[in-house]
Amino acid sequence: MRTPIIAALNPIALQFGPFTIHWYGVIIATGVVLALWLAIREGKHQGIPEDYFYDYLLWALPVAIVCARIYYVVFQWPYYAVHPGEIIAIWDGGIAIYGAILGGFLVLCLFCRARHLSLWTMLDVIAPTVILAQGIGRWGNFMNQEAFGVVTTKAALLAQHIPNWIVNQMDIGGQYRVPTFLYESLWDLLGFVLLVLLRHRRRLFRRGEVFLAYVMWYAFGRFFIEGMRTDSLMIGSVLRVSQLLSLVFFVGALVVLLVRRYRGNVPWYQQSK
Numbered sequence: 001m002r003t004p005i006i007a008a009l010n011p012i013a014l015q016f017g018p019f020t021i022h023w024y025g026v027i028i029a030t031g032v033v034l035a036l037w038l039a040i041r042e043g044k045h046q047g048i049p050e051d052y053f054y055d056y057l058l059w060a061l062p063v064a065i066v067c068a069r070i071y072y073v074v075f076q077w078p079y080y081a082v083h084p085g086e087i088i089a090i091w092d093g094g095i096a097i098y099g100a101i102l103g104g105f106l107v108l109c110l111f112c113r114a115r116h117l118s119l120w121t122m123l124d125v126i127a128p129t130v131i132l133a134q135g136i137g138r139w140g141n142f143m144n145q146e147a148f149g150v151v152t153t154k155a156a157l158l159a160q161h162i163p164n165w166i167v168n169q170m171d172i173g174g175q176y177r178v179p180t181f182l183y184e185s186l187w188d189l190l191g192f193v194l195l196v197l198l199r200h201r202r203r204l205f206r207r208g209e210v211f212l213a214y215v216m217w218y219a220f221g222r223f224f225i226e227g228m229r230t231d232s233l234m235i236g237s238v239l240r241v242s243q244l245l246s247l248v249f250f251v252g253a254l255v256v257l258l259v260r261r262y263r264g265n266v267p268w269y270q271q272s273k
């Protein structure tokens with residue numbers, strides 16, 4: 001096993017004495033801010049006040065982070081049972097996106113009910129921004145050298161036209177790894193572009209279907225990319241948690257879409273004004 005020639009990127013962005021800012025947090029915060037800005041812009045087209053998005057984020061963000069961490073810790077409990085002091089160390093990574101999505105969705109359901117908003121409309125507005133934030137957030141995994149795949153070679157990575165600075169960061173523990181974080185990020189960003197370009201096409205999406213398309217797009221890609229990872233959360237030694245959830249979410253969203261289309265009484269997604 002060889003020693004890496006080029007040192008890995010420093011996961012710490014800034015440090016002032018005991019106060020440390022990690023790139024992981026900076027990147028995730030960037031994704032959240034950009035998602036909020038885009039959601040507010042689309043919300044104006046749908047008649048949703050700007051303040052509602054700030055109010056929702058105020059509740060959803062901490063709940064999503066807590067749920068994401070709980071999700072991760074539960075499926076890694078043998079480790080955290082021995083290292084309980086690390087349970088709250090989210091700056092080192094270890095927050096599961098499916099946990100965050102479920103937490104954010106629960107808060108949104110309660111928020112829309114309290115504000116008398118259409119849940120489907122809110123889901124349509126924020127879905128493209130969520131997948132954008134997910135695509136950006138994967139670069140936090142890049143800085144922490146996590147969410148990677150099997151051992152490969154530098155030549156194989158360069159043959160995929162992956163830039164050298166990414167290839168060098170995939171040198172983990174003296175072995176090059178498949179950059180599954182990159183594959184998922186690109187899949188998410190492509191999904192964002194498609195949803196934004198298509199959501200205002202006349203008579204293409206009914207209300208709620210932008211969200212359902214997001215669920216199916218993300219779940220489809222995540223199912224296959226997760227199968228390439230070597231650090232997946234597992235149930236037993238065979239079943240990957242995220243693959244199981246991806247399958248459930250994809251099939252569930254497809255069934256809901258088909259049933260709503262069959263009934264035919266769902267209004268079209270409101271066009272941009």
